[in-house]
Amino acid sequence: MTDSFPDPATTRPDVRVVCVVYHPGDELATFARTLATASTATVELVIVDNGTDPTVARAVADQFGARLVTPGANLGYGGAANLGAAGTEAPWIVVANSDIEWQPGSLDALVEAGRSEPRAGSVGPALLNTDGTVYPSARALPSLTQGAGHALFVRVWPGNPWTRRYRAHEQDTGTRRAAGWLSGACLVLRREAFEAVGGFDDEYFMFFEDVDLGERLGRAGWTNLYVPQVQVTHVGGTSWKARPAPMISAHHASAARYVGRRYPHWYQWPVRRAAALGLRLRERAELRAAA
Numbered sequence: 001m002t003d004s005f006p007d008p009a010t011t012r013p014d015v016r017v018v019c020v021v022y023h024p025g026d027e028l029a030t031f032a033r034t035l036a037t038a039s040t041a042t043v044e045l046v047i048v049d050n051g052t053d054p055t056v057a058r059a060v061a062d063q064f065g066a067r068l069v070t071p072g073a074n075l076g077y078g079g080a081a082n083l084g085a086a087g088t089e090a091p092w093i094v095v096a097n098s099d100i101e102w103q104p105g106s107l108d109a110l111v112e113a114g115r116s117e118p119r120a121g122s123v124g125p126a127l128l129n130t131d132g133t134v135y136p137s138a139r140a141l142p143s144l145t146q147g148a149g150h151a152l153f154v155r156v157w158p159g160n161p162w163t164r165r166y167r168a169h170e171q172d173t174g175t176r177r178a179a180g181w182l183s184g185a186c187l188v189l190r191r192e193a194f195e196a197v198g199g200f201d202d203e204y205f206m207f208f209e210d211v212d213l214g215e216r217l218g219r220a221g222w223t224n225l226y227v228p229q230v231q232v233t234h235v236g237g238t239s240w241k242a243r244p245a246p247m248i249s250a251h252h253a254s255a256a257r258y259v260g261r262r263y264p265h266w267y268q269w270p271v272r273r274a275a276a277l278g279l280r281l282r283e284r285a286e287l288r289a290a291a
Helices: 027-035 055-064 076-085 106-116 144-153 161-166 191-196 209-219 245-262 266-290
Strands: 015-021 043-049 067-069 092-097 120-128 177-179 186-190 223-234
Touching (some): 015 076, 027 055, 055 067, 076 209, 092 106, 106 120, 106 186, 106 223, 186 191, 209 223
Parallel strands (some): 015 092, 043 067
Antiparallel strands (some): 092 186, 177 223
């Protein structure tokens, strides 16, 4: 018997899970199948397909009783997540990549952690790579010097002092704690908090929308709660591994946008220009390496 999700027309869900996809493969069915074991609550799955051919997404939606949303254009990650979350009355919203594989009971544990801390606006698990190592999914907000040093030197000098400071908390993988931001690859959001800050900023096409959201939640008095005792597996990059160049460019464009919005004043123009130049040089180097 195939596990399926409840019909939202007849059952009010406790959690709405929004999965944003772009020409997905077999990983989407694995996502839906493992999600069915992750919670005993009433979960509604909404798949938002940014691509041009929703055949795979429709088949998975039909198989598992999910709802498929096809915007007709590529809205980017944050914009599609906002669309998928719109109108829900569920107290919890999950935004997750299709290449997440859930552990049994993991979603229940994340929601319970959020309930136990009334100011938790977002909750994130430990993301495991396929080899069992922990992906750095809970980080401090980057300062200008840390962010610039990390961005410019991490590829050629992994042990540089800026990267060490930026990733200092990564060594503390067993302690539940507050973070500056949590990875949007698997993010549990209190609907009240998500709506209070206006959701994701959909001007970030890909990348940094989770950094920006975590920062705005923190400024509004909410906590980004990292719960490493709960683990899910993140396969990583399944939709763009074959064509990395557009994502490299999107990553650097979003980084420049984030710097511009964090340092918006006229007297900070040199900061913005220096960051833009550094990011442009780094983007060119990564594009050459990818080619």
